Amino acid sequence: MKFKTQIMILFSLALFGCASTMDTPYKKAHTPPSESSTYKTSPSSSTGQKSPATQRPYKIKGVRYTPIASATGFVQTGIASWYGRKFHGRKTSNGEIYNMHAMTAAHKTLPMNTWVSVHNLKNNRKIVVRINDRGPFVYGRIIDLSYTGAKRIGITGAGTGKVRVTALGRATSYSKKTKDPIAFKPVDYWKGNLTVQVGAFQVKVNAERYRYKLSKTYQNAHITTFTDDRGTFYRVRIGRFTNLKDAIRFSEKIIAQGFGSAFAVAE
Template sequence: MLLLAAAGLFFLQACASTPSSPPPTPKGHPKPYRVNGNWYKPIPHAKGFTQQGIASWYGKKFHGRRTSSGEVYDMYAMTAAHKTLPLGTWVQVRRLDDNRRIVVRVNDRGPFVHGRIIDLSYTGAKELGMVGPGTARVEITALGERRETTEGETFVPVDYYSGQFTFQVGAFSNRDNAERLRAKLEQTFTNAHVVPYDRGDMVFYRVRVGRCNDLETADQYERHLARSGYPDAFIVAE
């Protein structure tokens, strides 16, 4: 018990926070995931990433469904699914046979079909002229995360190993339930707060605690939360 208490004190100090405005929508934390018996490990950043292979596309069957990023899939937006690139990464997709190019944002995981490297939205596929054939050989070049500056548009590689991390303990459709959990958590943990998330069809209230400045400390804090009775808590990057 003394050891656990000491560990708890360390994490409260290491991940202490000062009052601030509600955090922005998280990009997520690249944990390994499993699909059809295969494990996939998202990469920590998109800097220097290129890849050649087969692109496919997905449309009406998935239109309106939730993507891996939490967004609702819009087949008419310029988005894509990739197995390992950080969610939120903008990529250039160049068709190899005619050099046509598009820029899309990765907001989903897939395609989980052997030999295919990216699933484009319907509009992305239409821009590349591959809706009819269904597939095309392409080259992907990661651009990073899009930022607007005074000089125009720029792209910055996403790095998940440094920055601000917090921990999601629960999510509720009822705000009162979220506030009750927040009040309970703030008796033990720092920075207990509620973040509304509009999924499109309904609003969820995400309950989060803690704040760390590096991924190594965040991994330890996540394990501390599990030992403290919150095994489903997970890291999110702000």
């Protein structure tokens, strides 16, 4: 996991997702599509457009799940659970490393990197977390929170709690003091101002050198800065598109030309 912020559309082999129950032993049945630097797509059954790997339908324990293309207006009420130390340090479905202390969560169908509000209906506590994993795959449960997220709304003791999940969208600005997102824009994969990301660096000068090199061949070579709990990243991007389909085609083209990593993003 998109429009002032990035909708990262990474693609690869399936990676491990979150647990099907709170902090329980890992079950290999939980291997939904994931994101990485290798690009793969499949047709969308409803639009005929190509979909990011984490947007493809998948099946777990005989149940088929179809990720939604847009989080606009999404509201869901049900049971939240959490997963913690057992999965700390493992890869999530979008290719990130799971951090039980970060404000993240797993959901079966929301687009990756969607920020959602989670409201504990019993004690009225609320949190905002980012979807970066798939799950939980237990009947009646709608979201798996990180340990810290679950602790903040008071469900770590009981293990579960009734919540209301409201999609906020992509974060468009962050608090300078807390680094928490404070403004959002609805998620929609299929339209917007798109480009293609070809590299990410934690050393700014390396990103600038790569951008300069690419600017000699490609239009709109530029750098965007992104900061989260892992640190600051300087993302190098090229090209400008008005729809996902064209951005995907360009990604495929330059990968065939030798780029080790290229994927569509919306800005």
